[in-house]
């Protein structure tokens with residue numbers, strides 16, 4: 001056996017605790033796989049006196065210098081989250097010649113280029129498998145196993161919190177606030193859960209995935225983002241009656257015009273494989289020109305699933321250290337590609353409206369849509385609300401721009417009392 005490889009953790013919360021547990025419980029196997037023991041020497045935290053969920057022989061510290069200046073520590077594992085000071089700590093570690101593993105999509109999505117360059121300059125590894133899809137292998141498969149392909153599409157459910165929430169709202173009719181509190185208690189949500197429910201966590205993840213899949217840098221600003229805060233129980237129920245489920249999707253597509261990247265809720269037909277992905281599970285579809293369709297499925301958040309990905313990255317780096325290689329696969333954004341505006345994207349739409357209950361209303365609404373070349377596939381009268389009528393419309397495939405123009409006309413019509421919701425339908429054909 002070689003000399004032990006010493007590492008440090010930055011963060012001892014949900015993921016940090018999981019990493020300590022996995023390193024401890026699987027220590028013998030890991031040692032055999034690596035050919036050297038992995039020893040956790042130090043853990044950086046904010047509150048040194050806080051009670052911890054698991055015992056460790058590692059020294060608890062509160063200053064980053066005691067880690068980056070420690071010559072024995074070869075791998076720094078950042079699991080504290082947030083942009084600041086995480087990014088600076090990662091940079092300090094890379095510049096000090098330490099390999100870095102992180103679960104932090106905020107930092108990778110926003111500062112990936114700078115971090116890859118720092119890793120390259122120091123000839124060290126920079127791995128981030130846990131940053132997307134929690135325990136699901138997806139970064140490494142994209143960079144390595146699918147490297148032979150030209151990828152045209154990557155689409156998935158990449159936020160465990162919102163998928164857990166939508167599943168509970170669908171199956172148990174639980175309200176938004178209660179189910180969000182449950183997801184937080186289970187350790188799925190971000191420190192600030194608005195990143196989850198607002199779609200920004202998924203946006204960071206699809207920016208990372210699209211950058212790797214399409215070989216061109218896609219930043220958070222390039223991603224169109226809508227979260228699930230407007231999804232009402234009625235939308236879920238009406239979707240179910242029509243043969244759909246509501247999911248928060250992250251979608252990246254490339255064609256001759258460029259790259260189109262978006263996060264939004266969507267009605268998915270029950271027959272779609274992603275429709276069966278429930279609770280905290282995530283799944284990611286990838287379409288490559290050689291491999292065809294592939295799908296990656298597993299737990300997208302939580303202590304041990306996330307620790308599985310982080311610890312596997314640690315093992316990978318440790319193997320590289322033993323074999324004297326490093327920084328083999330860093331930045332894979334080799335090209336610059338155009339980002340297509342969201343207005344040009346097309347899909348059918350689900351629209352819920354509250355309208356006056358009188359003759360001629362439906363004809364007036366159909367006229368407003370028709371003026372923007374939006375054809376209606378179906379109009380369904382749902383229920384009476386305070387003497388008004390709630391209707392659900394499903395359009396044929398139209399551009400995002402046409403639907404927005406039609407909706408702004410509609411919102412100004414006196415017979416339209418309220419626009420309840422507008423949700424894309426992610427399907428090639430509308431279910432009749």
Ligand SMILES: NC(=O)C1=CN([C@@H]2O[C@H](COP(=O)(O)OP(=O)(O)OC[C@H]3O[C@@H](n4cnc5c(N)ncnc54)[C@H](OP(=O)(O)O)[C@@H]3O)[C@@H](O)[C@H]2O)C=CC1
Pocket residue numbers: 010011012013014015016044045046047048050078079080081082084085103104105130131134187188189190191300301302303306
């Ligand atoms: N939770 C999950 O399921 C998943 C999380 N991730 C990512 O993993 C990372 C960690 O998430 P999670 O474990 O849930 O987060 P937690 O909030 O549970 O833990 C954060 C930890 O970092 C420490 N910390 C925070 N700020 C500082 C600071 N300025 N200086 C020193 N220590 C600090 C905290 O210290 P103290 O304990 O003293 O407060 C705490 O131990 C995030 O980037 C997250 O996005 C990725 C996939 C899944």
Ligand SMILES: N[C@@H](CC=O)C(=O)O
Pocket residue numbers: 131133134158159160161162188189190196201300301302
């Ligand atoms: N908050 C995130 C955690 C993993 O990235 C999620 O819910 O998916």
Ligand code: NA
Pocket residue numbers: 129130131132133134135136137138139309
């Ligand atoms: Na992953």
